[in-house]
Amino acid sequence: MTVLANGRERAGEDAAAQRDALSVERLSLAVGHGDAAVPLLADVTVRVGRGETVGLVGESGSGKSLTARSALGLLPRGARATGRVEVAGVDVLAADRRTLRELRRTRASMVFQDPRAALNPVRRIGDYLTEGLRARGTPARDAAARALDLLDRVGIRDPAGALRRYPHEFSGGMLQRVVIAGALSTEPDLLLADEPTTALDVTTQAEVIGLLRRMQRAHGTGMLFVTHDLDLAAAICDRVYVMYAGRVMEESAGASLFTAPAHPYTRGLLEAGPSVRGEKAAIRPIRGRPRALAEAPGGCSFRDRCPLAGDDCAEAVPAYRTHGASVVACLRPERVAP
Amino acid sequence: MTGNTPADTGGSAVADGAARPVLRVTSLVKRFGDVTAVDGVSFDLMPGASLGIVGESGSGKTTTARVLAGLERPTSGTVELDGRVVAGPEAGRPAARGGTRGRVPGGGARRDRLWRASRLQMIFQDPYGSLDPRQTVARSVAEPMRLHAPGPAAGRRARVRELLDQVGLSERAGGSLPRDLSGGQRQRAAIARALAVRPRVLLLDEAVAALDVSIQAQILTLLDGLRRDTGISYVFVSHDLAVVRHVTETAIVMRHGRVVERGGTERILREPRHPYTRLLLDSIPSPDWDLDRVARDRRALDRL
Ligand SMILES: Nc1ncnc2c1ncn2[C@@H]1O[C@H](COP(=O)(O)OP(=O)(O)OP(=O)(O)O)[C@@H](O)[C@H]1O
Ligand SMILES: Nc1ncnc2c1ncn2[C@@H]1O[C@H](COP(=O)(O)OP(=O)(O)OP(=O)(O)O)[C@@H](O)[C@H]1O
Ligand SMILES: [Mg+2]
Ligand SMILES: [Mg+2]
Numbered sequence: 001m002t003v004l005a006n007g008r009e010r011a012g013e014d015a016a017a018q019r020d021a022l023s024v025e026r027l028s029l030a031v032g033h034g035d036a037a038v039p040l041l042a043d044v045t046v047r048v049g050r051g052e053t054v055g056l057v058g059e060s061g062s063g064k065s066l067t068a069r070s071a072l073g074l075l076p077r078g079a080r081a082t083g084r085v086e087v088a089g090v091d092v093l094a095a096d097r098r099t100l101r102e103l104r105r106t107r108a109s110m111v112f113q114d115p116r117a118a119l120n121p122v123r124r125i126g127d128y129l130t131e132g133l134r135a136r137g138t139p140a141r142d143a144a145a146r147a148l149d150l151l152d153r154v155g156i157r158d159p160a161g162a163l164r165r166y167p168h169e170f171s172g173g174m175l176q177r178v179v180i181a182g183a184l185s186t187e188p189d190l191l192l193a194d195e196p197t198t199a200l201d202v203t204t205q206a207e208v209i210g211l212l213r214r215m216q217r218a219h220g221t222g223m224l225f226v227t228h229d230l231d232l233a234a235a236i237c238d239r240v241y242v243m244y245a246g247r248v249m250e251e252s253a254g255a256s257l258f259t260a261p262a263h264p265y266t267r268g269l270l271e272a273g274p275s276v277r278g279e280k281a282a283i284r285p286i287r288g289r290p291r292a293l294a295e296a297p298g299g300c301s302f303r304d305r306c307p308l309a310g311d312d313c314a315e316a317v318p319a320y321r322t323h324g325a326s327v328v329a330c331l332r333p334e335r336v337a338p
Numbered sequence: 339m340t341g342n343t344p345a346d347t348g349g350s351a352v353a354d355g356a357a358r359p360v361l362r363v364t365s366l367v368k369r370f371g372d373v374t375a376v377d378g379v380s381f382d383l384m385p386g387a388s389l390g391i392v393g394e395s396g397s398g399k400t401t402t403a404r405v406l407a408g409l410e411r412p413t414s415g416t417v418e419l420d421g422r423v424v425a426g427p428e429a430g431r432p433a434a435r436g437g438t439r440g441r442v443p444g445g446g447a448r449r450d451r452l453w454r455a456s457r458l459q460m461i462f463q464d465p466y467g468s469l470d471p472r473q474t475v476a477r478s479v480a481e482p483m484r485l486h487a488p489g490p491a492a493g494r495r496a497r498v499r500e501l502l503d504q505v506g507l508s509e510r511a512g513g514s515l516p517r518d519l520s521g522g523q524r525q526r527a528a529i530a531r532a533l534a535v536r537p538r539v540l541l542l543d544e545a546v547a548a549l550d551v552s553i554q555a556q557i558l559t560l561l562d563g564l565r566r567d568t569g570i571s572y573v574f575v576s577h578d579l580a581v582v583r584h585v586t587e588t589a590i591v592m593r594h595g596r597v598v599e600r601g602g603t604e605r606i607l608r609e610p611r612h613p614y615t616r617l618l619l620d621s622i623p624s625p626d627w628d629l630d631r632v633a634r635d636r637r638a639l640d641r642l
Contacts, residue, residue: 059550172395201395201577206621207636210629228551235623255625272555274584276607276622283584285555289520 020086021190021222022048022071022108027083029066031076038294040076041066041246042317043083048190048222053213055233055254056226058243059269059290064226067243068192071224072108073100088189105135109183113195115175119167125151125178126163132186150181154211173204180212187219194226209236230269234258242266245301246293247317252326262326262333264309265302300330308335358421360385360538360571361406361458366415368401375401377595378415383539388565388572390582390603392618393592399575402592403543406573407460408451420538424454456486459532463544465524468531469516475527476502476512482534501530505560522553529560536568543575558584579622583607591615613639 029041041063048054056064066076070085073092085092088107090099104110112118119128129147134140144163151159154177167175176196183191193212197205213236216223227233233240237254242263250263261267268286275281288305296302300318303309312331323333330336361383368376376398383389391399404410405425406417416426462468469478480498483489502512505526516524525545532540542561546554558581564570574585582589583603591599591612599612610616617635620628 059552202579203394203617203621203632203636206623206627206629206632209623210633213629229623230551232623234625235627258625269551273551274558274580276580276583276619277624280583280604283555283558285559286552289522289553290550 019050020047021050021052021088022046022224023084023086024067024070025084025086027067027070027081027085029070029075029079029081031079039246040079040293041070042293044243044246044248046224046241046248048224050189050222051217051220052239053216053223053225053237053254055237055240056224056243057228057230057233057240057269058249059228061245061290061292062243063246063293064228064243065194066246068110068194068224068226071190071192072104072110105132106186107188108190108192109186109188110192110194111176111179111183111196113198115172115179116167118179119175121167123166124163125165125167125170129163129178129182129185132182136186146185147181150185151178153215154178154181155207156181173200173208176200176208177211180208180215184215184219184221188221191216191221191223192226193223195228196225197232198227198229205232230257230273242269245291245296247301247329249302249330250326250328256325260324260326262323262328262336263302263330264306264336267336268305268307308332357384359383359418360420361573362416362418363402363406364416364418364426366402366405366417367413368398368405368410369413374595376405376412379590379592379595379597380415381590381597381600383571383573385538385571386565386569387588388574388586390586390589391573391575391592392577392579392582392589394614394618395577397592398595399592400543403460403541403573403575407458407541408454409460419454420457422453424450452486455482455537456535457537458539458541459535459537460541460543461525461528461532461545463547465521465528466516468528469524471516474513474515475507475519475530478516478527479512479531479534482531486535497534498530501533502527504533504564505530506556520553522549522556525549525557526560529557529564533564533570537570539571539573541573541575544577545574546581547576547578554581561585579607579618591618613642 024044024046027041027044030037030039032038044063044067046056046067056067058064071087071092073095075081081093087103090103126147129150130143133143133146147163148159151162156162156174156177170178197208200208225233225237234254234257240252240254240257241248242250242265244265249265252262258270261270271284272286274283286305291301297304299314299316303313318329318331320327320329359382364380366376366379379402381389391402393399401410405412408425412425417424469475476498479501480494483494483497502509507523507526507530511519511523516527519527546557549557565572572585574582576582586603588601589603589606590597591606591614593614599606599610599615606615607619610619613635617632617639620632620635
């Protein structure tokens with residue numbers, strides 16, 4: 001499908017898929033049955049190449065976390081999925097529990113917004129950092145040495161002391177560094193970062209991002225970076241997917257997100273947020289409120305909030321088309337001036 | 339460094355001797371045990387003005403706001419609201435001490451609280467904090483009026499309708515419980531409730547931080563309009579410099595409980611003077627984001 005073709009020729013389909021850290025193809029998710037069925041995601045296609053940083057942006061409820069978690073086979077209870085999810089060559093939706101456990105332990109890691117939720121409060125940091133390595137058969141002493149080195153590299157002072165401490169003895173920013181160290185300790189192919197800096201203040205965020213980038217580069221890890229902060233996504237991502245109501249509305253090169261938005265929703269988000277640089281410009285709210293897929297209108301999900309919508313937008317979900325540096329699901333991207 | 343004197347707030351209106359600040363904070367200190375959360379904060383807020391408080395996590399922004407709202411007692415320093423000392427050594431003491439100029443006349447802790455609440459209201463990040471989960475939004479909005487201006491219920495109902503309309507909530511939303519509304523609607527309801535007593539100052543602590551950007555823009559636009567139409571003043575606490583730029587004309591930058599920089603918001607953003615402000619600005623993501631520079635800023639600050 002077109003969204004996948006962006007940026008690279010797809011000559012040998014299999015070879016290309018192997019090179020990708022993550023490939024989500026036309027993923028649809030629903031919970032419940034019959035009349036009570038609730039659709040959550042529709043036809044989501046997202047790709048992360050090796051070593052690439054890819055953003056997933058959109059307002060709350062747009063399906064960012066569902067998409068990211070699907071890469072680890074973490075689907076809502078009772079959810080039915082169609083489409084394909086592949087991580088480093090593993091068919092995630094078809095995989096058994098052992099394969100998934102192995103995948104999460106070695107090939108794909110996840111970092112969440114709240115580091116405290118990821119850590120067991122009564123276990124020492126050292127145990128947390130060595131467990132992944134021990135599980136892969138690394139001897140205890142080597143694992144400890146590696147944990148020490150990791151803490152040092154993520155900028156924790158007195159790493160030896162830190163190994164013996166408990167999560168509550170660290171600030172949120174320091175703890176997120178520990179979690180990042182743990183997530184990258186196995187040198188995974190894919191890092192799923194779900195709002196990893198949202199709870200941090202802006203200076204700490206910058207430091208944690210710098211750290212993520214350094215470690216990611218060192219290991220060639222592909223990163224799917226989930227955020228609602230468009231500035232942040234544009235600053236660090238090679239490509240960005242903009243989600244709304246359980247669908248991908250636009251895929252854009254990170255740099256052109258601001259200069260040439262192709263979807264009215266992307267432009268709406270840009271105009272709604274005040275800016276700290278340049279001339280002070282008026283903000284323009286998007287009317288209405290964000291919707292989940294189940295409550296979105298038929299046809300284009302955004303049409304009830306869209307200033308450019310016409311009757312034709314109700315007929316069908318707009319097919320993806322290429323416009324400038326974007327692939328966009330809109331009938332009239334040429335009218336979306338920045 | 340810029341001084342901590344109230345006269346140095348950077349707003350041009352301050353120099354105008356005719357106008358009197360609606361809020362004057364002088365050398366405010368708040369300690370919790372060994373922790374000095376607020377360490378000598380001073381500023382003036384003029385009628386109709388909007389002042390931002392920015393700074394890193396733990397720098398004392400919320401504590402400052404809570405002292406202003408009367409939710410905490412200052413360790414030292416004073417808060418003057420509408421010409422009267424409402425917090426500090428001269429406030430809340432028995433009237434027998436006498437002669438204290440500007441004390442709320444009549445005495446009584448409850449009366450002091452009501453007097454303060456009728457002039458200054460606070461909005462939190464989580465609107466659940468100011469809305470009763472078991473009451474309809476309309477009742478929550480009416481409640482401060484019952485407290486402050488007992489009168490006929492019909493008049494109150496009309497005023498509630500007016501307030502809900504002012505913040506863009508339908509009558510249906512007014513009849514709903516808070517949990518049945520979206521985050522943006524709840525924040526509108528909290529604002530309507532705060533406005534019910536026609537306060538002169540609105541204190542907003544990360545009031546739009548939890549909202550989606552499209553909803554945040556709606557609330558910011560609402561706040562712009564309210565200030566333009568009513569001449570209310572804002573103290574706007576936020577870690578988001580872009581939002582602070584939009585809402586305020588002057589700002590203070592806090593670090594470790596102290597004001598490290600103050601002045602016009604635009605000036606602070608264009609020509610930051612304190613190394614911490616510089617770090618703050620360089621930390622904001624942008625297309626030419628230089629993370630090495632952030633690291634250099636951090637080292638420069640640590641050397642201070
Ligand atoms: N386990 C579940 N069962 C049913 N619905 C769910 C489940 N998990 C998520 N949803 C719904 O799916 C939609 C997308 O949720 P998701 O968590 O992916 O949003 P998001 O984009 O990550 O939002 P946020 O920015 O708030 O984190 C939401 O409407 C949510 O309520
Ligand atoms: N009730 C309290 N008891 C003890 N310490 C407190 C209390 N309230 C605040 N503090 C401390 O005072 C300092 C300032 O906290 P405050 O909440 O004012 O910071 P802030 O600038 O609002 O931070 P944030 O951006 O994270 O909201 C912190 O060190 C905090 O731990
Ligand atoms: Mg999420
Ligand atoms: Mg605070």
